[in-house]
Amino acid sequence: MRAILRFRFAWSSLVAIGAVSTSAACSSGDSTGSSGNSGGNTGTSTSGSSGSAGSSSTGTTRSTGSAGSAGSTGSTGTTGGTGSASGTTGTTISFSSTIVPIFQSNCTTSGLTCHGDLRVTTQPQQRPYLGPQPGATVVQSTLMTIWSGLMVNSAEDPSMPLVSPGSDTNSFLMHKVDDTINTLDCSEGDDDGECGLPMPYSASILPQATRDTIRAWINGGAPQNN
Numbered sequence: 001m002r003a004i005l006r007f008r009f010a011w012s013s014l015v016a017i018g019a020v021s022t023s024a025a026c027s028s029g030d031s032t033g034s035s036g037n038s039g040g041n042t043g044t045s046t047s048g049s050s051g052s053a054g055s056s057s058t059g060t061t062r063s064t065g066s067a068g069s070a071g072s073t074g075s076t077g078t079t080g081g082t083g084s085a086s087g088t089t090g091t092t093i094s095f096s097s098t099i100v101p102i103f104q105s106n107c108t109t110s111g112l113t114c115h116g117d118l119r120v121t122t123q124p125q126q127r128p129y130l131g132p133q134p135g136a137t138v139v140q141s142t143l144m145t146i147w148s149g150l151m152v153n154s155a156e157d158p159s160m161p162l163v164s165p166g167s168d169t170n171s172f173l174m175h176k177v178d179d180t181i182n183t184l185d186c187s188e189g190d191d192d193g194e195c196g197l198p199m200p201y202s203a204s205i206l207p208q209a210t211r212d213t214i215r216a217w218i219n220g221g222a223p224q225n226n
Helices: 002-054 094-109 117-121 140-150 172-178 209-220
Strands: none
Touching: 002 094, 117 140, 172 209
16 A cells, blocks of 8 residues: 555656646747747848838939020110311300390491491392391390391302301301302302402401301301390
């Protein structure tokens, strides 16, 4: 009976030892499996990270700005006009306060025998009336009479006006004061084919500055201004 009890005790011990061994082995296997799985997971994670690094995108290229348009060329200024070769042009000179006083001082002192009496316009040898004698008041109506009497053709040279506005070379008055009447043809005039004497009559030729003032008035359009 004792022998049987010892056998059972020995068998129970062996069974218990086997169970412990089996449990330890299973735990070790599970641990190994976990380690394997963990290793597998680690491998997968590493592989994924590599893939992510490989798929990084390339930056876009910046566009180049367009070239600015060239500025337009400035326009060329116009060339100024050429003045008359025979005198100053474009200067406004007063007929009443500049031209008529010249006439009065140099052409009207002898009254009817010169140009200082309105009746000279009706004489056989017609002459222009150039104003009253020096010192007399020249009213507006007289100014108009003087100016109108200059805008007609000369009696000595009917082909040429006494004053041609804008052209001193085509004005008989300027040839008279410049003493260039010998260049004209007065064969059709009322003075026996003569152009008469230079002005002022029986006196020295007017100073150049005075003649140029008359010239400038004519070339400026011979205005009947104040």
